[in-house]
Amino acid sequence: MNIFFDLDGTLLNSQKRLYELFQYLVPSSDLSFDDYWKLKRNKVNHEEILTTKFGYSSMDFKKFEHLWMKEIELEKWLNLDVPFEGVTDFLKTLRKKNTLYLVTARQSKEMVNKQLHNFGWDSIFESVFVTEQQKEKHALIQENVTVSPTDWFIGDTGLDIKVGKLLGINTAAVLSGFLNEEKLTAYKPDLILENVTSFTHK
Numbered sequence: 691m692n693i694f695f696d697l698d699g700t701l702l703n704s705q706k707r708l709y710e711l712f713q714y715l716v717p718s719s720d721l722s723f724d725d726y727w728k729l730k731r732n733k734v735n736h737e738e739i740l741t742t743k744f745g746y747s748s749m750d751f752k753k754f755e756h757l758w759m760k761e762i763e764l765e766k767w768l769n770l771d772v773p774f775e776g777v778t779d780f781l782k783t784l785r786k787k788n789t790l791y792l793v794t795a796r797q798s799k800e801m802v803n804k805q806l807h808n809f810g811w812d813s814i815f816e817s818v819f820v821t822e823q824q825k826e827k828h829a830l831i832q833e834n835v836t837v838s839p840t841d842w843f844i845g846d847t848g849l850d851i852k853v854g855k856l857l858g859i860n861t862a863a864v865l866s867g868f869l870n871e872e873k874l875t876a877y878k879p880d881l882i883l884e885n886v887t888s889f890t891h892k
């Protein structure tokens with residue numbers, strides 16, 4: 691069986707990286723880590739946060755967005771990412787009987803590989819698909835892997851669930867990432883899990 695994993699929010703806790711970068715780019719922000727993530731997990735996006743709470747114009751927001759994309763995968767921020775507890779052992783066990791793939795919308799393949807290496811995950815995945823802002827996740831998979839309806843896509847966003855559904859495979863949403871349960875339920879995943887390590891397929 692093929693199992694496709696999203697990276698940020700699914701295998702890695704990236705919350706600190708995103709919060710710290712937000713605070714760096716918005717020095718006037720008085721949002722705590724919890725405030726920020728409560729908003730984000732409730733699907734309130736940066737544009738809404740910045741225009742309603744910090745008086746950003748659309749021009750200010752465009753500037754923020756540009757800087758965000760430029761900074762978000764710099765090593766100094768990526769160093770804040772940590773694998774969720776137990777993920778390494780979970781993946782190592784799962785790969786004994788399944789083929790695991792990583793599918794991420796990151797911009798830099800090089801930095802993804804560097805992180806995987808740092809976590810000792812070099813030999814976990816059959817392939818690592820990085821969209822690099824050029825392709826859609828489902829297109830990358832379709833071009834490279836023959837999927838079957840018993841396969842799984844596991845991710846933390848609505849987009850991940852949509853990708854699994856487009857491929858005609860099973861979908862599991864994890865609550866460890868960027869959206870809360872109410873928001874994820876709206877995308878009708880086959881499973882909703884506290885975190886990725888609670889995944890056990892039938």
Ligand SMILES: [Mg+2]
Nearest residue numbers: 696698699846
């Ligand atoms: Mg994610």
